[in-house]
Amino acid sequence: MAKQTHPTLLDIAKIAKVAPMTVSRVINESGYVSAEVRQRVRRAIDKLEYHPNALARSLKSQRTHVVGILLPDIKNPFSGELAGSIQQVLLERGYSAFLCTTEQSVQREQAGLSAFFDHRVAGIVVATLETKAGDEALERFTRRGMPIVSVGREPGLAVVDRVTANHWRGAFDAVEHLISLGHKRIAYIGASALHARRLRRFQGFCDALHEHGLDVRDEWIAGPAGDSGPGYSTLADGYAGMQRLLDLSRRPTAIFARNDFTAMGALSAARDRGLDIPGDIAIVGFDNVPLSAFTSPPLTTVEQPTAEQGRRAAQMLLERIEGEVEGEHREVSFDCRLIVRASTQTPAEQPE
Amino acid sequence: MAKQTHPTLLDIAKIAKVAPMTVSRVINESGYVSAEVRQRVRRAIDKLEYHPNALARSLKSQRTHVVGILLPDIKNPFSGELAGSIQQVLLERGYSAFLCTTEQSVQREQAGLSAFFDHRVAGIVVATLETKAGDEALERFTRRGMPIVSVGREPGLAVVDRVTANHWRGAFDAVEHLISLGHKRIAYIGASALHARRLRRFQGFCDALHEHGLDVRDEWIAGPAGDSGPGYSTLADGYAGMQRLLDLSRRPTAIFARNDFTAMGALSAARDRGLDIPGDIAIVGFDNVPLSAFTSPPLTTVEQPTAEQGRRAAQMLLERIEGEVEGEHREVSFDCRLIVRASTQTPAEQPE
DNA sequence: TGCATATATGGTAACGCTAACACATCGGCG
DNA sequence: CGCCGATGTGTTAGCGTTACCATATATGCA
Numbered sequence: 001m002a003k004q005t006h007p008t009l010l011d012i013a014k015i016a017k018v019a020p021m022t023v024s025r026v027i028n029e030s031g032y033v034s035a036e037v038r039q040r041v042r043r044a045i046d047k048l049e050y051h052p053n054a055l056a057r058s059l060k061s062q063r064t065h066v067v068g069i070l071l072p073d074i075k076n077p078f079s080g081e082l083a084g085s086i087q088q089v090l091l092e093r094g095y096s097a098f099l100c101t102t103e104q105s106v107q108r109e110q111a112g113l114s115a116f117f118d119h120r121v122a123g124i125v126v127a128t129l130e131t132k133a134g135d136e137a138l139e140r141f142t143r144r145g146m147p148i149v150s151v152g153r154e155p156g157l158a159v160v161d162r163v164t165a166n167h168w169r170g171a172f173d174a175v176e177h178l179i180s181l182g183h184k185r186i187a188y189i190g191a192s193a194l195h196a197r198r199l200r201r202f203q204g205f206c207d208a209l210h211e212h213g214l215d216v217r218d219e220w221i222a223g224p225a226g227d228s229g230p231g232y233s234t235l236a237d238g239y240a241g242m243q244r245l246l247d248l249s250r251r252p253t254a255i256f257a258r259n260d261f262t263a264m265g266a267l268s269a270a271r272d273r274g275l276d277i278p279g280d281i282a283i284v285g286f287d288n289v290p291l292s293a294f295t296s297p298p299l300t301t302v303e304q305p306t307a308e309q310g311r312r313a314a315q316m317l318l319e320r321i322e323g324e325v326e327g328e329h330r331e332v333s334f335d336c337r338l339i340v341r342a343s344t345q346t347p348a349e350q351p352e
Numbered sequence: 353m354a355k356q357t358h359p360t361l362l363d364i365a366k367i368a369k370v371a372p373m374t375v376s377r378v379i380n381e382s383g384y385v386s387a388e389v390r391q392r393v394r395r396a397i398d399k400l401e402y403h404p405n406a407l408a409r410s411l412k413s414q415r416t417h418v419v420g421i422l423l424p425d426i427k428n429p430f431s432g433e434l435a436g437s438i439q440q441v442l443l444e445r446g447y448s449a450f451l452c453t454t455e456q457s458v459q460r461e462q463a464g465l466s467a468f469f470d471h472r473v474a475g476i477v478v479a480t481l482e483t484k485a486g487d488e489a490l491e492r493f494t495r496r497g498m499p500i501v502s503v504g505r506e507p508g509l510a511v512v513d514r515v516t517a518n519h520w521r522g523a524f525d526a527v528e529h530l531i532s533l534g535h536k537r538i539a540y541i542g543a544s545a546l547h548a549r550r551l552r553r554f555q556g557f558c559d560a561l562h563e564h565g566l567d568v569r570d571e572w573i574a575g576p577a578g579d580s581g582p583g584y585s586t587l588a589d590g591y592a593g594m595q596r597l598l599d600l601s602r603r604p605t606a607i608f609a610r611n612d613f614t615a616m617g618a619l620s621a622a623r624d625r626g627l628d629i630p631g632d633i634a635i636v637g638f639d640n641v642p643l644s645a646f647t648s649p650p651l652t653t654v655e656q657p658t659a660e661q662g663r664r665a666a667q668m669l670l671e672r673i674e675g676e677v678e679g680e681h682r683e684v685s686f687d688c689r690l691i692v693r694a695s696t697q698t699p700a701e702q703p704e
Numbered sequence: 705t706g707c708a709t710a711t712a713t714g715g716t717a718a719c720g721c722t723a724a725c726a727c728a729t730c731g732g733c734g
Numbered sequence: 735c736g737c738c739g740a741t742g743t744g745t746t747a748g749c750g751t752t753a754c755c756a757t758a759t760a761t762g763c764a
Contacts, residue, residue, distance in 0.1 A: 003414075003497055004414075004415075004472065004496050004497040004498055005496065005497060006472070006496060006720095008719090008720055008721085009720065009721065009722095010720080018743075018744090019743065019744045019745080020720090020721080020722090020744095021721095021722075021723095021743075021744065021745080022742090022743060022744080024721065024722055025722095025742095025743090028722085030722095031741095031742085031743095032740085032741050032742050032743080033741095033742070033743085034741085034742060034743090037742080037743085049492060051466070051469055051470055052470065052720085052721080053411070053470070053472060053719090053720055053721070054467075054470040054471045054472070055407050055410050055411045055416070055471065055472060055719090055720080055721095056411050056719075056720035056721045056722090056749090057720080057721060057722080058407050058721095058749095059405070059407045059408050059411055059719090059720080059721075059749050059750065059751090060720080060721045060722055060723085060748080060749050061721085061722075061723095061749085062355075062356075062749070063356075064407070066471075069451075073436065074426070074432040074433075074435050074436050075429065075432045075433060075436065077427065079432075080426040080427045080431075080432055081426075081427060083426050083451075083453075084425065084426050084427065084453060084455065087451075087452070087453060088455075091460060091463055091464075096450065096452070096464075096467040096471070097450070097451055097452070098418075098448065098449070098450055098451075099421075099435075099439075099449055099450075099451035100439070100448070100449070101435070101436060101439060103436065103440075108443060111443055112443075112448075114403070115406075115448040117403055118403055118404065118405070118406040119406045119407065119418075119448070120356065120358070120405060120406070120407060140401060144356050144357065144358060145355055145356040145357060146356055234642070235642050235643060235645075235646050236642075239646065261642075261643070264643065264646055265646060267646075268646040268647075268648065271648050290586070290587050290588075290613075291587060291613070291616065291643065293587075294587050294591065294616055294617060294619075294620040295620075295647075296620065296623050296648060358750095360749090360750055360751085361750065361751065361752095362750080370713075370714085371713065371714045371715075372714095372750090372751080372752090373713075373714065373715080373751095373752075373753095374712090374713060374714075376751070376752060377712095377713090377752095380752085382752095383711095383712085383713090384710085384711050384712050384713080385711095385712070385713085386711085386712060386713090389712085389713085404750085404751075405749090405750055405751070407749090407750080407751095408719090408749075408750035408751045408752090409750080409751055409752080410719095410751095411719050411720065411721090411749090411750080411751075412718080412719050412750080412751045412752050412753085413719085413751080413752070413753095414719070
């Protein structure tokens with residue numbers, strides 16, 4: 001067992017020849033301490049390289065300065081940027097982050113949430129997809145008075161405040177953009193029809209088609225090969241999905257991909273078949289990852305303000321933690337923005 | 353102030369009509385407890401949804417089950433994958449992760465390390481670039497008996513165990529691959545000559561050229577525009593660097609990029625100039641990010657086993673924490689692997 | 705029957721810190 | 735001169751948990 005030993009308040013007190021309480025006062029700059037004693041204590045602190053034990057402090061004060069962040073998977077660039085922006089706000093206000101990624105595992109989700117709870121974090125930011133067990137756990141936590149903010153989740157129960165982007169609208173706009181270019185055969189890549197229903201981006205896709213009198217054809221909805229569930233969709237999923245769509249006798253002329261990586265996979269598959277983008281087939285992505293501006297052709301996509309969402313979520317959480325805000329759940333929704341690049345244009349003539 | 357209230361051992365003890373110590377025994381499954389009492393206690397625990405306070409436990413037992421992870425920036429896919437693989441091992445062994453990303457800020461690095469220390473983490477995994485202040489802090493921590501494992505860092509001081517990949521060799525192999533194809537004018541994109549010196553990938557690049565009697569020309573070393581330091585190099589850096597190289601009267605015929613994103617930026621810049629890859633100019637990346645197989649053309653690159661490094665680092669750290677291993681610092685180095693794809697081929701004839 | 709051992713439970717103190725209170729000493733002022 | 739508030743320091747207790755010791759009954763065996 002690697003044993004660590006650390007000096008305590010008492011050690012400092014002995015060296016400075018004062019009571020522990022006085023040392024505490026120096027550290028917290030609270031109460032009265034004479035200049036002379038303060039200096040003596042400071043010197044002892046420096047000498048021993050003393051750092052207060054946050055565990056003991058938290059136990060005594062019944063509050064921590066730690067926030068739990070629950071993310072789906074860290075490879076997803078959305079998660080990364082979110083974590084970074086949340087952390088920035090936390091650090092500025094003297095909080096630290098306890099992080100857990102679930103990687104689609106309910107077990108990991110439970111383990112992570114338990115760890116948060118056991119360590120009595122001051123609050124939690126959740127950015128995972130809803131699960132039954134997860135929602136129940138969160139609900140238990142809120143009953144104990146733990147502030148929670150969700151990011152990018154459906155308006156579920158159990159949650160105090162909610163930050164999200166209008167994915168539905170973003171998808172709607174993207175698909176309407178394709179329609180306005182003259183596309184009538186528009187496919188979706190990113191989740192099976194079964195799982196897609198839960199996704200707002202997919203709903204926006206469907207609603208845009210309906211609004212313009214176009215069909216949502218089942219064969220034009222391409223999920224991952226093994227239908228692995230509603231998790232993040234990858235390059236390989238996009239590639240495989242596009243291949244399936246291109247094998248159809250009645251091909252789509254445009255693709256709405258669930259995210260940029262899926263779009264890039266689709267792009268790659270089309271290119272490998274010798275097709276021209278956007279001449280033969282148009283592609284729209286979602287998320288505006290940095291790379292989307294550098295593909296060939298650059299990808300038309302929808303931007304969601306990820307960092308803003310993270311910052312806002314952190315701020316809202318801290319407001320709850322510090323008791324600046326109480327009462328009703330709050331909801332903040334950010335707009336998405338269509339970014340038209342070269343991967344979309346009017347379709348070539350096609351046989352009906 | 354959002355106040356949380358949690359039941360304690362004492363609450364359970366009262367309900368189950370036993371002493372707190374007995375409850376503790378039930379929870380930890382230590383010592384003797386009769387079946388009947390155990391059941392009574394269990395029922396009380398379920399009724400109140402009691403969860404032991406990890407803070408109090410840690411304070412008493414003088415050990416935590418929390419590991420600090422210090423990362424450069426989370427957007428970097430290497431960091432993401434590393435964090436994920438470390439976490440997996442930690443969770444399996446009942447540990448949780450305290451995470452901090454430095455984003456090139458010495459101040460954030462210090463704040464993060466202090467937070468780790470104040471919370472008395474059981475150990476630390478560091479994957480940031482060396483800084484003077486950071487090394488000093490780590491050295492102080494080791495003096496206190498805190499186990500530390502570094503990943504991907506130089507063999508610096510202050511650190512117990514070290515996990516790394518042989519970046520030098522990977523770069524050497526990649527450049528030798530270009531040379532074997534007949535390239536003689538090979539450029540580097542990713543850091544200014546000043547900062548590149550510290551990078552093993554750059555050293556491998558230089559050494560390969562020297563070994564084959566080729567020059568390392570200063571004008572063929574392209575760093576980011578503002579020379580922003582040794583941090584991660586981006587798509588935009590690659591794009592801008594390639595533009596500068598293509599403006600030279602004496603152009604390179606091949607590019608060794610510091611990482612895949614830089615390579616993709618370079619690829620994009622070359623394409624925008626109407627150049628053919630690899631016909632006009634060959635490009636090699638580094639890291640084998642998923643996307644590198646899907647660019648056009650797919651990118652020749654060097655793979656480093658990121659997840660293995662993370663898992664190994666976590667294992668080594670846990671071995672130290674649990675006292676299974678003591679004494680001398682250990683070093684583990686993983687091999688990189690050249691992955692030849694379509695972005696490299698024999699150069700076209702060029703005027704000398 | 706007596707005594708060692710296994711089984712079962714409780715009491716006390718301590719981990720490191722700080723809120724709350726107690727107790728000084730000092731200057732100022734009616 | 736006595737009283738008040740400001741200033742400076744110490745004492746006590748408790749946050750929730752568990753290590754350690756004490757106690758009590760049950761069981762086995764000579």
